Amino acid sequence: MSTPxxxxxxxxxxxxxxxxxxxxRRPEPLVAPEGAPALVLxxxxxxxxxxxxxxxxxxxxxxxxxxxxxxxxxxxDGDADASAEFPSLQSVLARAAEERSARFEQARAVGLxxxxxxxxxxxxxxLLAGPDSALLRQVxxxxxxxxxxxxxxxxxxxxxxxxxxxxxxxSEAGLARADRARLxxxxxxxxxxxxxxxxxxxxxxxxxxTGMLLxxxxxxxxxxxxxxxxxxxxxxxxxxxxxxxxxxALAPYLIGPEIDASLIAEAAKExxxxxxxxxxxxxxxxxxxxxxxxxxxGIAPQQPQGTxxx
Numbered sequence: 001m002s003t004p005x006x007x008x009x010x011x012x013x014x015x016x017x018x019x020x021x022x023x024x025r026r027p028e029p030l031v032a033p034e035g036a037p038a039l040v041l042x043x044x045x046x047x048x049x050x051x052x053x054x055x056x057x058x059x060x061x062x063x064x065x066x067x068x069x070x071x072x073x074x075x076x077d078g079d080a081d082a083s084a085e086f087p088s089l090q091s092v093l094a095r096a097a098e099e100r101s102a103r104f105e106q107a108r109a110v111g112l113x114x115x116x117x118x119x120x121x122x123x124x125x126x127l128l129a130g131p132d133s134a135l136l137r138q139v140x141x142x143x144x145x146x147x148x149x150x151x152x153x154x155x156x157x158x159x160x161x162x163x164x165x166x167x168x169x170x171s172e173a174g175l176a177r178a179d180r181a182r183l184x185x186x187x188x189x190x191x192x193x194x195x196x197x198x199x200x201x202x203x204x205x206x207x208x209x210t211g212m213l214l215x216x217x218x219x220x221x222x223x224x225x226x227x228x229x230x231x232x233x234x235x236x237x238x239x240x241x242x243x244x245x246x247x248x249a250l251a252p253y254l255i256g257p258e259i260d261a262s263l264i265a266e267a268a269k270e271x272x273x274x275x276x277x278x279x280x281x282x283x284x285x286x287x288x289x290x291x292x293x294x295x296x297x298g299i300a301p302q303q304p305q306g307t308x309x310x
Contacts, residue, residue: 037121038072038096038123040071046077061285072092074089075089076142091146093122097148123153125293126155128255129156158207166253173277175274190247196224196225237270
């Protein structure tokens, strides 16, 4: 039992840990600034329980990296009711604006001299690996229609962490060796990778950057192709085989909700190869979403780092 001067006799006393001096001391943990804008994850595609689970995992990772983060999920094809199971991006932004105004009204009601900030109510992060122009237009339109002051970030890629995630998904499907250290002396299951994206030529070019990083990890050729362009997958498969690759694999450069999963299976059949799973809620996705948010607010100490290829 505690006394006014501290714990009762016999109980341990927790003393504060002194900070380690010098440049090797641990950095102070980053926390979300008080009153910071919400991070709103803009999720494409048809809402479903699987999509919700994926988005929940992504924002959970972001919250674990930045304690105090107000992270929300808005669906491009969601419900106009912000309290619905799958609320639209527009309704989530409107709810965030209403709640911020209400907080400041309550503060003023109790006599606090506070002023509502002029900055954005939210930072919208599209849940997209690459620049799908059609989906990005939909995100921008939803932000405009909400009439809420919100910043819109770029898509998550290209980034070394996405190359790492692609490598993991390929290894999980048995299409690449997980042990990078032996890739140069032991053949991988696939000797040529088709990196499948959506969003047309711009998306293929962006995917190609991540593809070069993936090629460096696997020591096999990687070429990007468009799932949404007829003949693109088959053409790239033919180029890889013409260059000497005998056993191909298809790696979806997708998070998941942005396309019907059946299209991946059809593309793999067209190329005559096996396919890995989409990136899904790989931890890198949550970290990259948070990095876009903190960079937009100017509070990011550094970009998240991937595991370098050996």
